[in-house]
Amino acid sequence: MKVLIAGGAGFIGSTVASYLLDSGHEPVILDNLATGRREFCQGRTFYEGDIADPAILDQIFAEHPDIDTVVHCAALIVVPESVQHPVHYYRENVAKTLEFVDHLIAKGVTRLVFSSSAAIYEPGADFSVDEDSTVTAISPYARTKAIVEQMLADIAAATPLRVLSLRYFNPIGADP
Numbered sequence: 001m002k003v004l005i006a007g008g009a010g011f012i013g014s015t016v017a018s019y020l021l022d023s024g025h026e027p028v029i030l031d032n033l034a035t036g037r038r039e040f041c042q043g044r045t046f047y048e049g050d051i052a053d054p055a056i057l058d059q060i061f062a063e064h065p066d067i068d069t070v071v072h073c074a075a076l077i078v079v080p081e082s083v084q085h086p087v088h089y090y091r092e093n094v095a096k097t098l099e100f101v102d103h104l105i106a107k108g109v110t111r112l113v114f115s116s117s118a119a120i121y122e123p124g125a126d127f128s129v130d131e132d133s134t135v136t137a138i139s140p141y142a143r144t145k146a147i148v149e150q151m152l153a154d155i156a157a158a159t160p161l162r163v164l165s166l167r168y169f170n171p172i173g174a175d176p
């Protein structure tokens with residue numbers, strides 16, 4: 001299976017790419033290297049560019065018409081920075097995701113995994129959250145995730161796109 005990984009030069013995306021390769025699948029990486037690292041893409045199919053750039057998406061789908069699924073890990077993720085620069089965060093995480101998804105649907109993509117976050121849960125009295133916690137995003141970063149989840153649910157209801165929003169908690173570790 002060929003899988004487009006947006007944000008595949010980052011921590012999570014490059015690990016997903018490693019796992020896909022180990023499982024016999026073929027990752028195709030799109031990353032603008034805003035925070036990602038070129039060396040994490042070494043030896044992998046890599047396109048340097050932005051998820052909201054229609055030209056690079058056209059090129060990727062022309063060269064890989066057999067892309068089956070998309071994993072969307074491309075985002076800015078620093079909570080204090082999102083408080084200081086909310087316009088930037090809503091543009092990068094929400095507005096660009098909308099452009100990206102619109103393009104994916106036009107290309108006939110029907111399967112999308114979205115990297116959401118446990119940051120959208122409201123912490124309890126002991127500051128912990130679990131999957132039964134109330135969804136109340138408490139930072140601009142977290143709100144970008146909650147908004148995109150809702151946006152994708154509406155889009156999935158009206159188009160052939162099937163979406164899985166995966167709420168990461170604390171992924172820790174390193175690929176040797």
Ligand SMILES: NC(=O)c1ccc[n+]([C@@H]2O[C@H](COP(=O)([O-])OP(=O)(O)OC[C@H]3O[C@@H](n4cnc5c(N)ncnc54)[C@H](O)[C@@H]3O)[C@@H](O)[C@H]2O)c1
Nearest residue numbers: 007009010011012032033034035036050051074075115168
């Ligand atoms: N690391 C965590 O603990 C954690 C927890 C919950 C959710 N997440 C989510 O997982 C995803 C990946 O997080 P990460 O920790 O790997 O962060 P990261 O910063 O290592 O990776 C994000 C990648 O996206 C790329 N990127 C950002 N904007 C882009 C754009 N417009 N076009 C193309 N590429 C772009 C960056 O260059 C980077 O390589 C994010 O969506 C994040 O919200 C991460």
